[in-house]
Amino acid sequence: MQIPFLSKFTGMPFNALQEHAEKVKECAWAFQQAMECYGSNRCDRFEEYMKEVDQLESHADKIKGKIRASVHKHSKTPVMEFQLFMFISEQDKVLDSVEESLNWISYRPSSGMPENLKKDFFNLVDAVITPIEELSVMVAETKKYYKSYSEKQRKIVIDIIQNLRKSEHEADQLEDTLKLNIFSNETDPAAVFHLVKLTEMIGSIADHAENAGDMMRAIIAR
Amino acid sequence: MNIFIFAIIILILLAISDLIVGVSNDAVNFLNSSIGSRVAPRYVIMIIASLGMLAGVTFSSDMMEVARKGIFHPQFFTMPELITIFLAVMLTDIILLDLFNTFGLPTSTTVSIVFELLGAAVAVSLIKIYMSEGNFITLVHYINTGKALAIITGILLSVVIAFACGAIAQFFSRLVFTFNYEPKLKYLGGIWGGLSLAFITYFILIKGAKGTSFLSPETVSWIKHNALIMLSVSFVFFGLIFQFLALFTRINILKPIVLVGTFALAMAFAANDLVNFIGVPMAGMEAYNVAKVSPDPLNITMEALQKKLPSSTLMLLIAGSIMVVTLWVSRKARTVTKTEVSLGRQDEGIERFGSFGLSRAIVGMVAALFDLADKITPPAVKRIISKRLDPSVYKPAPAAEGKLPAFDLLRASVNLIVASAVVSYATALKLPLSTTYVTFMVAMGTSLSDQAWGRESAVYRVTGVLTVIGGWFCTALIAFTVSLFFACMLFFLKLYGIIILLVLVGFVIYRSFTYHSKKEEEEGGIAALSLKDGIGANFAVNTSFEQTGHFLNEISHNLRTCFDAAFAEDRQRLRSVKNQTKTIQTLTNTIIANIFKTLYLLNNKDVEHTRKYSMTIGALQEIAESHRDIIMRSYTHINNYHSGLLEVQKEELKKVRIAVNRLLENTSIMLLKRKKVDYDYIENQCTKLSELVQEYNKKQILRIQTAESKTRLSILYYGFLENSEKIGKSTRNLLDIFREYFMIENGIKPS
DSSP states (O other), X not given: OOOHHHHTTSOOOHHHHHHHHHHHHHHHHHHHHHHHHHHOTTOOOHHHHXXXXXXXXXXXXXXXXXXXXXXXXXXXXXXXXXXXHHHHHHHHHHHHHHHHHHHHHHHSTTTOOOGGGXXXXXXXXXXXXXXHHHHHHHHHHHHHHHHHXXXXXXXXXXXXXXXXXXXXXXXXXXXXXXXXXXXXXXXXXXXXXXXXXXXXXXXXXXXXXXXXXXXXXXXXXX | OHHHXXXXXXXXXXXXXXXXXXXXXXXXXXXXXXXXXXXXXXXXXXXXXXXXXXXXXXXXXXXXXXXXXXXXXXXXXXXXXXXXXXXXXXXXHHHHHHHHHHTTOOOOHHHHHHHHHXXXXXXXXXXXXXXXXXXXXGHHXXXXXXXXXXXXXXXXXXXXXXXXXXXXXXXHHHHHHXXXXXXXXXXXXXXXXXXXXXXXXXXXXXXISTTOSSSOHHHHHHHHHTHXXXXXXXXXXXXXXXXXXXXXXXXXXXXXXXXXXXXXXXXXXXXXXXXXXXXXXXXXXXXXXXXXXXXXXXXXXXXXXXXXXXXXXXXXXXXXXXXXXXXXXXXXXXXXXXXXXXXXXXXXXXXXXXXXXXXXXXXXXXXXXXXHHHHHXXXXXXXXXXXXXXXXXXXXXXXXXSOOOSSOHHXXXXXXXXXXXXXXXXXXXXXXXXXXXXXXXHHHHHHHHTTOSOTTTHHHHHHHHHHHHHHHHHHHHHHHHHHHHHHHHHHHHHHHHHHHHHHHHHHHHHHHHHHHHHHHHHHHHHHHHSOOTTOOHHHHHHHHXXXXXHHHHHHHHHHHHHHHHHHHTOHHHHHHHHHXXXXXXXXXXXXXXXXXXXXXXXXXXXXXXXXXXXXXXXXXXXXXXXXXXHHHHHHHHHHTTOOOOOHHHHHHHHHHHHHHHHHHHHHHHHHHTTOOOXXXXXXXXXXXXXXXXXXXXXXXXXXXXXXXXXXXXXXXXXXXXXXXXXXXXXXXHHHHHXXXXXXXXXXXXXX
């Protein structure tokens, strides 16, 4: 049970949350660019993208610290505080998964992406980026909700969370298809292991985005 | 009697609020010339205006009679009836003036108070006549109809006389001094200074100080009847001083003239207009005090208010202090001043007002008149006039705060001299002119003569002037009707009426405050985007890139909201995003104006270098136009309650929206952060978007053939698809242009 009037004074650190979500989104785009670069034969900027992701991750970490300090300063109910930390933590895991995926690729840099799997990989990346993009919009709309407390605005946030789940589900389906294709097209065990693990890592990016959405759903629950 | 004590307390609180809203609106009268010409740093201008106001309030003691007996005859009313009238007047006044302040429109506080008194008095009189079963013709006994007619005449007179005087005076002054006036001041400074200060001093004496105890009624009468002597003596006295200053010092004599004029107008405002804000509550208190000591307080009629009653100096000084504080802190006062200054500014730029039929017709007519005058004027005369009135010579130096003035000091001094002269002359002849109307119209007349309203801005400026004048007539109409309605409510609902109306006033003020803050923020954002003078080419290019990045971000945000609102058939969100299109249009125009400015700064670079850059204009316009088209189509469709998009269409458009947003936001980041452009990535995203559009295009054809999607729905769907594709292509082109520009800049030949 939330008390709208009091919440105005105990305000959530939405600007910092938004900033964090934007960094996550930027990181996701850098990841997509890195994947396209990895799939392309003429791209030599993969290292640059890795560095970019690394920088964005460290920026996001600083923002996360800022949020934690700010939440401690403004007295909130323990439940809200817990949910908020869980939300940031899930949003942060998106970044970790992106970083891990790129690191994993870098372990077999010379192998490249098999030609017949490229499209599937790009589609999967495309699908996991979508829920991340939704995250920043979700935070912006939640901020509006905490200003107006209108049911209509709450519904907008819930719709975004539903979209997020739907996108994650689509990503899951693409992940399954890709795994199937890897097993049916690849014969080299090392390549199969590398590609399957990569697929799972990419898939987990969308899972964390979905989890962050669920946390937000709990925060705005009445 | 308790309810009346409560009503008096409310009246006092309303007086404070009215002082705040009133000063916010009237400040423009005395600040326009000094702020527009940036005669001194802002704080100096404010100090001088504050001193003028404080001097003025002490002179306003016998001005309070308008509220007591100026509009109605108090002997026909009892104390409760008068309190009803006064409450209705104050509540209406606050709402009315606050609305005008919010929209930045100057209006006359005198006209508003007079018509509010009229409206409320008519309401109470009619109710009284109806209850006593009397004849409605007897209403004329209750109301001072002559005063109301005089004020309406005043509006018309102010508009015509002040505008004509301003225009003529500025024309001849400019003819004498030209736009390069400073060298001429050496020889003509004495005459100009003498003339200016003579009029301003006369104005101070006749308008500002007429109620003071320093001047006896005989002295005031002597001044009125010996105007010529007064003016001649002042002219010679000040003329000598200014000629000395012009010849032997480096003081720009126009500066003291403008500052003294500001002081004089501020003083006259405080002396004359204080009554508009506290006169009514003071009259209410007097009515209560008279009733309180009588044996039948609720039924005694208020003949006592006919007598002259002294005002408390302490109360006047408190009122003056509130006015001074408001002058310094009110943001709405700045908005009103900005409207008047921007309507008269010498240079072109982004105009606040649009255009409509009447303004176009007026400009067309005036242009035809000028053509005619051009044909019949002998060529030699034409040559002389055009040489002396050549505005291209006008090269203002930045003021102390580094900002350029809107107009020069010569125009500022003409504004003050003419306004002082017109108001003093009319007051001496007992003609009812409004200071607000006179100062505004003089300022517009002088700007017309100074050719500030060129072909590029005349229509918009005329629209602005017509809007302000229209507002003046609305002031009278709204003041009368709303006050009449409020008085009826208060008469019948008593205490409940007071509470309901107080809540209403609170709500209106809150809403107008939030609206004004939002508007100010938007305008501040746009103003911050405009490139200032005196910057380098590289800085200008970088700023343009940054602004384009912000622009793409805004477009992306609006599109997302529009798509989502259309899917949810949310009219309210669509309306809000539709309102945003105007801001986007202004943003586009600002960026384009900056690009032209940058091209001017790049004039030493090769044509190929700059040609690429100029191509951004087309891409920006295409993006803004397609964005607007999507929003307008969606709004029209949903607002007319046509059937919503099919589920399958929503799913498809969602994918299109994601692709467009991704493209726009990625490009935005590249421009904002000057990130190395990954053109392949943008190209891939754009291709993906085109493929989606083609695929969904085919699917939609099938839906049309199976009658699954009706005509209007198909039009909307295709509107989304085609405009999204256009936005995608233009964004890619934009990035391409910027990429090539950077390559040329870095000495790399683009492929």
